[in-house]
Amino acid sequence: MPTLRLALAQVNTTVGDVSGNAALVRDWCRRALDAGAQIVAFPEMTLTGYPVEDLTFRESFVAASRAAVDQLASEVPPDLAVIVGYLDADGPARTGSDAARDRGPRDALALLHGGRVAARYFKHHLPNYGVFDEDRYFVPGDTLTVVRINGVDVAMTVCEDIWQPGGPFAVAGRAEVGLVVNINASPYELNKDDVRLPLVARRAREANAAVAYVNLVGGQDELVFDGDSIVVSADGELLARGGQFTEELQVVDLHLPAATSDDTGDFGEMLVARTALPALPELPGAAVAPRIEPRLGDEAEVWGALVTGLRDYVRKNGFRSVILGLSGGIDSAVVAAIAVDALGGDNVHGVAMPSGYSSEHSLDDAQESAKLGGLHFTVQPIGPMFDAFMANMNLNGLAAENLQARIRGMVSMSLSNQHGHLVLSTGNKSELAVGYATLYGDMAGGFNPLKDVPKTLVWKLARWRNTVSPLIPENSISKPPSAELRPDQLDTDSLPPYEELDPLLHGYIDLDMGSAALKAAGHDPALVDRVLRMVDIAEYKRRQSAPGTKISIKAFGRDRRLPMTNRFREGV
Numbered sequence: 202m203p204t205l206r207l208a209l210a211q212v213n214t215t216v217g218d219v220s221g222n223a224a225l226v227r228d229w230c231r232r233a234l235d236a237g238a239q240i241v242a243f244p245e246m247t248l249t250g251y252p253v254e255d256l257t258f259r260e261s262f263v264a265a266s267r268a269a270v271d272q273l274a275s276e277v278p279p280d281l282a283v284i285v286g287y288l289d290a291d292g293p294a295r296t297g298s299d300a301a302r303d304r305g306p307r308d309a310l311a312l313l314h315g316g317r318v319a320a321r322y323f324k325h326h327l328p329n330y331g332v333f334d335e336d337r338y339f340v341p342g343d344t345l346t347v348v349r350i351n352g353v354d355v356a357m358t359v360c361e362d363i364w365q366p367g368g369p370f371a372v373a374g375r376a377e378v379g380l381v382v383n384i385n386a387s388p389y390e391l392n393k394d395d396v397r398l399p400l401v402a403r404r405a406r407e408a409n410a411a412v413a414y415v416n417l418v419g420g421q422d423e424l425v426f427d428g429d430s431i432v433v434s435a436d437g438e439l440l441a442r443g444g445q446f447t448e449e450l451q452v453v454d455l456h457l458p459a460a461t462s463d464d465t466g467d468f469g470e471m472l473v474a475r476t477a478l479p480a481l482p483e484l485p486g487a488a489v490a491p492r493i494e495p496r497l498g499d500e501a502e503v504w505g506a507l508v509t510g511l512r513d514y515v516r517k518n519g520f521r522s523v524i525l526g527l528s529g530g531i532d533s534a535v536v537a538a539i540a541v542d543a544l545g546g547d548n549v550h551g552v553a554m555p556s557g558y559s560s561e562h563s564l565d566d567a568q569e570s571a572k573l574g575g576l577h578f579t580v581q582p583i584g585p586m587f588d589a590f591m592a593n594m595n596l597n598g599l600a601a602e603n604l605q606a607r608i609r610g611m612v613s614m615s616l617s618n619q620h621g622h623l624v625l626s627t628g629n630k631s632e633l634a635v636g637y638a639t640l641y642g643d644m645a646g647g648f649n650p651l652k653d654v655p656k657t658l659v660w661k662l663a664r665w666r667n668t669v670s671p672l673i674p675e676n677s678i679s680k681p682p683s684a685e686l687r688p689d690q691l692d693t694d695s696l697p698p699y700e701e702l703d704p705l706l707h708g709y710i711d712l713d714m715g716s717a718a719l720k721a722a723g724h725d726p727a728l729v730d731r732v733l734r735m736v737d738i739a740e741y742k743r744r745q746s747a748p749g750t751k752i753s754i755k756a757f758g759r760d761r762r763l764p765m766t767n768r769f770r771e772g773v
């Protein structure tokens with residue numbers, strides 16, 4: 202049986218940084234060569250980053266990607282077979298009514314070898330659900346490219362191709378290949394790694410071939426990619442698995458069946474095209490021992506996603522530091538802790554902004570949070586600014602309460618302008634769901650790490666993080682949540698307890714259950730009516746909220762898209 206040494210490069214690309222991504226490929230090709238690899242595979246759309254969204258419509262961007270792949274072919278080691286994702290096009294982008302087309306932008310993959318592009322493949326299945334809009338951008342490929350490498354037939358596929366039965370994997374089976382490489386940009390959501398391994402194993406059995414699945418790592422706006430690259434044998438046995446949220450090279454020796462078929466042409470759902478590479482150098486030295494990295498627990502996994510999402514948003518947008526209001530409450534303490542893990546305490550600035558309603562312990566807790574995180578801490582009382590407003594405007598009730606939140610938002614943004622820190626907002630998913638946040642107040646900010654984290658999970662994350670090392674004040678975890686916008690205010694004055702609210706929100710938001718289904722599932726009918734109304738009328742707020750890392754199956758923004766102007770009310 203021939204043996205191929207394959208490296209999977211789980212790397213962190215940046216959208217739009219074509220030359221930087223090409224440099225990354227060159228660097229990791231050298232590492233693959235040092236590890237004695239014959240083939241190295243990079244993630245989907247490596248050269249452009251993923252997702253490029255409407256950049257696809259720009260001819261100049263497509264041209265930059267195509268030029269980069271040609272140039273890269275002459276720059277990577279000529280004896281190494283390099284599989285790399287990029288944006289290609291064999292026709293113009295969609296302009297409106299041209300519904301059925303066989304040419305246009307392509308989510309493409311190139312096999313580089315011997316100083317040239319030796320083969321190409323265009324993604325066949327285009328995801329168009331959840332956060333994906335690929336029908337908007339790409340034309341599906343209809344030809345599976347099979348490359349003979351040292352006597353083994355290797356098929357190459359892109360991401361969604363592995364999520365669908367039939368299509369490229371079934372065709373690969375009929376074409377009798379020994380290995381299917383699948384390059385991915387598969388965003389993280391909680392427990393997705395539990396789905397991936399059985400999926401990859403199923404597809405291996407469907408193709409009757411070993412499968413190598415390589416995924417991106419790193420953050421891109423609301424998305425974060427967790428890596429979790431996988432290699433399985435033809436019968437679905439796990440051979441190697443990468444870590445989560447780490448850039449790394451996974452190297453594996455695969456004993457694969459010698460090629461048996463030369464058939465090409467129509468294989469049912471797709472055509473098959475074949476090509477062959479000149480012989481690659483024989484394997485040097487001893488066999489490599491593949492690694493199977495342990496899985497992270499749920500809290501560690503979500504924490505990894507939030508830290509990676511924040512770090513990359515900050516870094517890839519040219520910031521070095523962040524600023525946030527530290528109230529002494531759980532949300533700002535957890536955001537500060539995420540920021541400390543992402544950027545180091547020296548790059549995190551916490552500002553306590555006490556008003557007349559802030560309790561003494563709030564300031565102490567805020568200070569403790571800063572001390573534990575080793576972050577910069579200042580106190581900026583807002584009383585005089587509040588008084589100046591009130592002396593000039595006749596405000597009372599909610600208008601006066603919200604003024605405090607707005608002054609804090611203005612102070613944070615002013616310090617951002619002055620010192621160049623990115624402002625973090627801290628509203629969790631439960632609060633954003635029911636509109637419990639002040640527009641242009643505590644909602645002010647450039648990025649919100651907790652946007653997709655329900656309040657009950659915020660507490661769990663805090664407890665888990667403190668088991669690693671103490672970073673979040675115990676008092677912030679244990680005290681009842683309060684906005685402290687009026688005397689003795691508690692969240693429970695306006696909201697049901699979060700232990701009741703969160704499961705209801707999960708049903709309504711993440712699972713799209715209606716009022717009848719939620720009541721049938723055992724939620725208190727009066728609470729269902731009240732909460733659904735609160736969620737429905739707060740859509741305008743969510744549209745104006747800062748972006749934040751997606752961790753759930755349905756995040757506000759890219760995933761859950763609802764009209765702001767909407768008279769439909771559940772059960773009415």
Ligand SMILES: Nc1ncnc2c1ncn2[C@@H]1O[C@H](COP(=O)(O)OP(=O)(O)OC[C@H]2O[C@@H]([n+]3cccc(C(=O)O)c3)[C@H](O)[C@@H]2O)[C@@H](O)[C@H]1O
Pocket residue numbers: 599602603606628632636637638639640642643683684686692695741765
């Ligand atoms: N459909 C629509 N489209 C566009 N804009 C719309 C709108 N409906 C109202 N608006 C605008 O929105 C305004 C109302 O929103 P907003 O000004 O935010 O004020 P509002 O939602 O009335 O009050 C903020 C709520 O958040 C709570 N809060 C504040 C701060 C922190 C926390 C916390 O603990 O985390 C909680 C606070 O106790 C209060 O219940 C209206 O005055 C109007 O200008």
Ligand SMILES: Nc1ncnc2c1ncn2[C@@H]1O[C@H](COP(=O)(O)OP(=O)(O)OP(=O)(O)O)[C@@H](O)[C@H]1O
Pocket residue numbers: 525526527528529530531532533534552553554555556559563609627628632643682683684685
């Ligand atoms: N006294 C304060 N000093 C500094 N920032 C504050 C203060 N009060 C509120 N903030 C900012 O506004 C955000 C919303 O705060 P608020 O305390 O009203 O609600 P919360 O959801 O209970 O948040 P937290 O749990 O952080 O207190 C806080 O997370 C914090 O960033």
Ligand SMILES: NC(=O)CC[C@H](N)C(=O)O
Pocket residue numbers: 245328333359360361362364385386387388
């Ligand atoms: N880029 C893609 O095709 C990703 C789609 C796929 N279902 C995933 O989430 O992994």
